[in-house]
Structure formats: structure tokens, C-alpha cells
Amino acid sequence: MSVVVSDTWLKKRLENDSENTVVVDTRFDLTDADAGRKAYLEGHIPQAVYLDLNKDLSDKAAKHGGSHPLPDMEMFTAKIGNIGIDHETTVVIYDQRNDMFAARLWWLLQYAGHADVHLLDGGFEQWVKAGYDITAEVPALEAKEFKPSFQDKDVVDIDEVQEKLQNQAATLIDSRSQERYLGKTEPLYIKAGHIPGAKNFFWKNVFDEKGQWKGTVELEKNFGSLSKDDEIIVSCGSGVSACPNVLALKTAGFENVKLYPGSFSDWISYDENDVETKDE
Template sequence: MPYLISLDRLKKRLENNQDNTVIVDVRFQLNDPDAGRKAYLQNHLPGAVYMDLNKDLSGKASKHGGNHPLPDMKMFAGKIGKIGIDHDTTVVIYDQANDMFAARLWWLLDNLGHEKVYILDGGYEGWIKEGNEVTTAIPELKPKEFKGNFNENKIANIEEVKEKLEDNSAVLIDSRAKDRYLGETEPLYGKAGHIPGAKNFFWKNVLTKDGNWKKNGELEEHFASLSKDEEIIVSCGSGISACPNVLALKFAGFTNVKLYPGSFSDWISYEENKVETKEE
């Protein structure tokens, strides 16, 4: 599938010393923000550079805007250039397995117009499972100039979400687990439930039981209740686990898809906003 690279294909790419490839490790744990960087320092794929969800792939959280707002895109483009990426560079992103953080970086780069961006299908765990080499060596980076044009049309803010829910001109998806969507549990935020009107599509359901990405036809079936003619706004808790759903919708042939970066954490930062706990 486009936007995915197999373990075997990446291995051959490394064996053939193909130039102009940058591998990015984005392992992260929401409940232990230092765990990903520590894991990277312990070992990582050969040549990989680390990018941190909080420090690199997100802006600074404030009262409104959600827990992981988008980074300043000019600064982000500068960071991308510093690790050796320009528009001719092939970027391979990996997570612990097929997790949500790789999709976040894929979304950021895709929205900046970078076409050669791939997620390693299987991630670090898949790489290790097949007995491939890992290292502790930190690569020497050759800075380049990355020029990106951020596509504002692919994001929705809270005003747009409210407006389009009110006039039924878009479908809002909540990508969190069903128990959080229903407000039965909430480990991260002061309120439990979901944005009224949101439909639940748990992001992990775009993967098979073995944790692999589902094929295009399987994803079309998964999203069969949605119309490709409708605008779809994808949310989650703070704009991270929404990204695998955005990617999966793209695989399934949906083209009118936006990310609500602030998501539920932004929604509940306004006291007047109601939350719902029943399935919709």
C-alpha cells in the first residue's frame, strides 16, 4: 500500500546503501514522556534519528488548543531540514509497532507537501522479530533546506467543528477506545465522554488482530457506514490517535478528510461545551 514500507524493502534499501533516505524513530509513551528517547538511546535502527512527540511533533500546550497542538510549522520545517530532509529525501518513520506516533509525523510531513514519506509496517518490534540489526550509534546529520507549504484546508478548529455539527455538513469521528468514548473510563482528562454527535471508530481497528495494517478493501468495509461524498473530521483525545484513522481513510479512498488537532482535550477546555456518553 502507498505510505507503507515493508520490513524487507527497508532492509534491502539499507543493504544497498541507497542515498537520500532518512529514518526517523518516534517511539513515545504518553504516560512516560522520556521512555521513547531512552529506548532510542538503548538501541534503534541503523541510521535512525529521534523525534519527540512533545518537543518536536507538537506545540506547547496552553489553556485552549488541546494537549498536543500542532507545532509552529515554520519551526517544524526547520527541524526537518536540520535532520537531513529536503523534498528529494525519502523519509521512513517507525514506531514501537504500528502505533499512532508514526502516523502523526506522516500527517505533518504529508500536510507540508512531502510525498516520499513512508511508515515502517511492523515498526521496531517487527524489525527486531525478524532478527535485523540495531545499533546505539547516533548518526551524523547533514542539514538541508526543507521548504514546505502547510495545507490549512486539511485541519478543522473548534469553531468549524461546532458549525459543521450544527448544520450536519460534516461527520465527526472520535478515534479513542470505546470505553473512553462512552465515558466509562478517562485516564487523561477531567471530563469523560465525547463531543456530542461524534461517531466512534477506534483507531486500532484499522489494524488486523496481528497488529498489521488492514488492506484497502478491508478498510473500505470498516468505513462502509461513511459516505465518500461527505466531509469527515477526525478527532481523538489530543490529535495523535486520530492520525492513523486519517491515513486509513486515505487508504480506503476517502479524499475529503480533515484533522481536528485539538480534539476532545480542546473541546472540554471550554466550560460551556457539553459532552455526551451515549453511542451515536
Template sequence: MSVVVSTEWLNDRLKNHPENTVVVDTRFDLMDPDAGRKIYLNGHIPQAVYLDLNKDLSEKPQKHGGSHPLPDMEMFAAKVGNIGIDHDTTVVVYDQRNDMFAARLWWLLQYMGHEDVHLLDGGFEQWEKEGYSVTTEVPALKAKDFKPVFRENDVADIEEVQEKLQHHKATLIDSRSKARYLGETEPLYNRAGHIPGAKNFFWKNVLDEEGKWKEVSELERNFSSLSKDDEIIVSCGSGVSACPNVLALKSAGFRNVKLYPGSFSDWISYEENEVETKDE
């Protein structure tokens, strides 16, 4: 089945298979880190547990590694088990709309070898709009034993990015907006522009005019300038908004797709690394 599921599908799943379903709320605001948890407590999809981008889905920033480095994966695997997930569990992740934080958790679970994980199309906003029930009750979940099987080929570090760009062994894409890619604006970092050689594919272009996920044929058109025979390394600012592009590329039939978790924020933490401001 598709990675992206409808509100109707989730509602049916919660009615008929609640014992083997875990719903995760990932709503977050980069400018107000406490906002996501607050809105979760004010109302969420029944049975949903909250995971926080800063506290759960990433490690604290250090000198190198970017502003949202991957969490300690063994600890994260234990956390995943504690909220009731094992490899037989169907996981549905949602955001406020189709935002980037849900895709980050999708990627993390995929990276740890969990296949049965899905995104709710339209997120919490669509769920509410269609009149499905909302609760403030925090669920009591039964812990399970989650054993990660890491897909090391799904991730690239800065050394690999540098080597493959130098020898033209991979295509690097930057998932941020065109204005940030070109260095015309930069709200988060002290240097503006992009990693030299990166091509711009704004992550929101995988969504249609209504903010829903595009069909496979449309995703294929979105990435038609890329070759499915090439290795694609996906970056953004800090490895979060890259994740919708990873999902979209895989949905469009690209198989050799890696995430550069540190992304631009890691790249510029090395003063000797150059940045580019022209379109490539």
C-alpha cells in the same frame, strides 16, 4: 507505492539508497515521556534519528488547543530540514509496533506537502523480530532546505468543527476506545465522554489481529458506514491517535479528510461545550 512499507523494503532501501533516505524513530510513552528517547539510545534502526512527541511533534499545552497542539510549523519545518529531509527525500517513520506516534509524524509531513513519507509495518518490534541489525550509533545527518507547502484544507479548528456539526456539513469521528468515547473511563482529562455528534471508530481497528495494517478492502469495510462524498473530520483525545484513522481513511479512498488537532482535550477546555456519553 503504498504508504505502509515492509521491513524487507526498508532494509533494501538502506542498503541501496542510504544517501536519500531518512529514518525517524517516534517511539513514545504517554505515561513516561522520557521512555521513548531512552529506548532509542538503547537501540534503534541504523541511520534513524529520534523525534519526540512532546518536544518535536507538538507544542506545549496551553489553556486552549488541546494537550498536544501542533508545533510551530515554521520551526518544525526547519527541524525537518536539519535532520536531512527535503522534498526529494524518502522518509520512513517507525514506532515500537504500529502505534499512533509514527502516524502523527506522517500526518505532519503530509500537511507540509511532503509526499514521499512511509510507515514501517510492525515498527521496531517487527524489525528486531526478523533479525535486522540494530545500532546505538546516533547518525550525523546533512542538513537540507525543507520548504513547507501547507495543505490548509487538511486541518480543522474548533470553530470549524462547531459550525459544520451545527449545520451537518461534515461527519466527525472520534478515534479513541469505545470505553473512553462513552465516558466509562477517562485516564487523562477531567471530563469524560465525546463531542456531541461524533461517531466512534477506534483507531486500532485499522490493524489486523496480528497488529499489522489491514489491506485496502478491509479498511473500506471498516469505514463502510461513512460516505466518500462527505467531509470527514477526525478527532481523538489530543490529535495523535486520530492520525492512523486519517491515513486509513485516505488509503480507503476518502479524499475530503481533515484532522482536528485539538480534539476532545481542546473541546472540553471551553466550559460551555457539552459532552455526550451515549453511542451515536
């Protein structure tokens, strides 16, 4: 079954198997950290719970590790269990529209060993457009025990990135916009540009002109310059917008795909690391 599901599929799922389905609202605004939770409280898909990028899907930033480090995984998996998820649960995640935050939670759950995780194509806006009900009621969910099985092969740190770039043992991609990749603009960090050797694949290019997820054939074309035989390391600014590219690569048939959670913000926290501004 596809990771990306339709609003029609979710509606039928909630009608027929709501007891074994958890819906998670991950709406977030990087310019207003409270906006997503406020939007959830104003109205959300029935039975949805809310998880916050900063409070639930990331740890606090430190000197190194990037601006959105992975959360403490013991606390994360306990929280996942508390909202009613175990390994028998179907999880459906949504953003305001197709955005990066739902994919971040998808990646975290995959990393923790949970496979039955899906993204709602078009997010909350598509659900509303379809005319389906929304509610302001916060559900009371029965806690379950989530037992993680961490997929350490799916993640790399800065030491591994440096080693593999030096030995040309992997292909590194940067998921940010071309303007940020080339260092023409940088709204968040003190240095502009990209990790030397990284190739630019803007994360929003995995969506079509209507903002929907592209299909397998279109995604294969999107990543046509990459080899499926290579190890692909996916980065961005802080390990969030990289996640849609991880999902898209896997959908396109790339099997050896890893996330560099710290990404550019971790890389530039080490003064000795160079930054590139030309296209590669």
C-alpha cells in the same frame, strides 16, 4: 506506492539508496515521556534519527488548543531540514510497533507538503523479529532546506467543527476507545464522553489480529458506514491517535479527510461546550 512499507523493503532501501532516505524513530510512552528516547539510545534501526512527541511533534499545551497542539510549524520545518529531509527525500517512520506516534509525524509531513513519507509496518519490533541489525550509533546527517507548502485544507479548528456540526456539513469521528467515547472511563481529562454528534471508530481497529496494517479492502469495510462523498473530520483526545485513522481513511479511498488537532481536550476546555455519553 503504499504509505505502509515492509521491513524487507526498508532494508533494501537502506542498502541501495541510503543517501536519499531518512529513517525516523518516534517511539514514545504517554506514561513515561523519556522512555522513547532512552529506547532509541539503547538501540534503533541503523541511520535512524529520533523525534519526540512532546518536544518535536507538539507545542506546549495552553488553556485552549488541546493537550498536544500542533508544533510551531516554522520550528518544525526547520528541524525537519536539519535532520536531512527535503522534498527529494524518502522518509520512513517507525514506532515500537504499529502505534499512533509515527502516524502523527506522517500527518505533519503531509500537512507541510511532503508526499514521500512511509510507515514501517510492525515498527521496531518487526525489524528486530526479522533479525536485522540494530545500532546505538546516532547518525550525523547533512542538513537540507525543507520548504513547506502547507495544506490548510487538511486541518480544522474548533470554530469550523462547531459550524459544520451545526449545519450537518461534515461527519465527525472520535478515534478513542469505546469506553472513553461513552464516558465510562477517562484517564486523562476532567470531563468524560465525546463531542456531541461524533461517531466512534477506534484507531486500533485499522490493524489486523497480528497487529499489522489492514489492506484497502479491510479498511473499506472498517469505514463502511461512512460515505466517501462526505467531509470526514477526525478527532481523538489530543490529535495523535486520530492520525492512524486519517491514514486509514485515505487508504480506503476517502479524499475529503481533515484532522481536528485539538480534539476532545480542546473541546472541553470551553465550559459552554456540551459532552455526550451515548452511542451515536
